[in-house]
Amino acid sequence: MDKIYLKEIILSYNDICNLLNDFCNNEKYENRLKKEITTSYTNFSYPLNSYLIGNGKKHVIIFSNTHGCEIITPLFVLEFILTLILNDDIYYYIDKKYTFHFIPLLNPEGYIISSSQVCYNLKKLDKNSIQEVSRMYLDAYNLDDKIAEKYIKKEKLYKNILRTSCNLIENKNMIFSINQILKNCDLNSNILPVWSANGLGIDPNSNSIHRFCEILTLRKKWKYSKLRYNDIPVTFPSPMSYPGKKPLDPLCPENIFLYKYITNLYFNLPKRNEKLIAIFSYHSTGGEIYGYPDVCISTKNNILIHNKAMDIYSKITGYTPIDEDLKYGVMDFYRAYLNDTVSLTIELSKLNGNPIGPLSNLDNLFKEFINNKIAILKVIELI
Numbered sequence: 001m002d003k004i005y006l007k008e009i010i011l012s013y014n015d016i017c018n019l020l021n022d023f024c025n026n027e028k029y030e031n032r033l034k035k036e037i038t039t040s041y042t043n044f045s046y047p048l049n050s051y052l053i054g055n056g057k058k059h060v061i062i063f064s065n066t067h068g069c070e071i072i073t074p075l076f077v078l079e080f081i082l083t084l085i086l087n088d089d090i091y092y093y094i095d096k097k098y099t100f101h102f103i104p105l106l107n108p109e110g111y112i113i114s115s116s117q118v119c120y121n122l123k124k125l126d127k128n129s130i131q132e133v134s135r136m137y138l139d140a141y142n143l144d145d146k147i148a149e150k151y152i153k154k155e156k157l158y159k160n161i162l163r164t165s166c167n168l169i170e171n172k173n174m175i176f177s178i179n180q181i182l183k184n185c186d187l188n189s190n191i192l193p194v195w196s197a198n199g200l201g202i203d204p205n206s207n208s209i210h211r212f213c214e215i216l217t218l219r220k221k222w223k224y225s226k227l228r229y230n231d232i233p234v235t236f237p238s239p240m241s242y243p244g245k246k247p248l249d250p251l252c253p254e255n256i257f258l259y260k261y262i263t264n265l266y267f268n269l270p271k272r273n274e275k276l277i278a279i280f281s282y283h284s285t286g287g288e289i290y291g292y293p294d295v296c297i298s299t300k301n302n303i304l305i306h307n308k309a310m311d312i313y314s315k316i317t318g319y320t321p322i323d324e325d326l327k328y329g330v331m332d333f334y335r336a337y338l339n340d341t342v343s344l345t346i347e348l349s350k351l352n353g354n355p356i357g358p359l360s361n362l363d364n365l366f367k368e369f370i371n372n373k374i375a376i377l378k379v380i381e382l383i
């Protein structure tokens, strides 16, 4: 468990798909990783894929990359997958008890938009140079926050660190859509590295089932996103935080896929005496845990097991549990309504600055990855 199995950290969309495909149904690894057949696709026709490990009765969903620019989150999920496949001891331990369901890329379009810029700048660099560029990016980003705190709206320093272009994205239809969005938002390609939404400018996390009306009201009040993002509109399609027109908006197929996937397991597993015990959703950054269910809806026991899970996760990772005032976001629905299924949202990395800020100290990031791997196994063991 206390080892890192990932060989590379700057991964394109195709790199991730190829890596997973190499392990899938591969006899060398006893077919430990299985790819599920999907019928769900994004607006620009990317498949929404899920993968399985294990044959146990307790089911656990782990997904990442709800926000495109949070590129360290699929990296962590890949690392967790490799840890389970490449360790006989761990594999045999979990195989009988659990079935893991992985969705490493919930928002492939957002990932492609952000990571194409990152790959162009960092792919050929060695570890030290990656850290150096990322440190410059993080410093600029933090300075932008300080300036924005004084409600000053000026061109952001973080935008000068990476070279950017829409043409780095290999999908003509998606480039057309992105250009339209940038034009409407009065932004240019240097915003692409922090792109969180899908290719049509809907943010899958804001397109929440839970408290959707409150989100709309909140966005109307904000008009623009917060801090260093205070030049990004949030009331129409944009790079981040635009929630769409209604919950499970047809223009946000990522969320429809997730909803069907989770509810199918939650309602159908008990029919064969199995159970969905936990969902872990990975975001970045901040080193925080969101897991307090809405008390107006949740049962006492559901609140208790969430508290216990957050306690364990927080002790192992040093991450801070956050009890936010307005509970909205994709996971809040599942957290409140799926009784006795622990549903945690984890903000990976104590450092700031998506997409590459966390890469400024790789040793620390890997330590956090290791702690998060241990935390998942401990939580599911003890709930």
Ligand SMILES: [Zn+2]
Pocket (backbone or CB within 6 Å): 066, 067, 070, 205, 283, 284
């Ligand atoms: Zn996020």
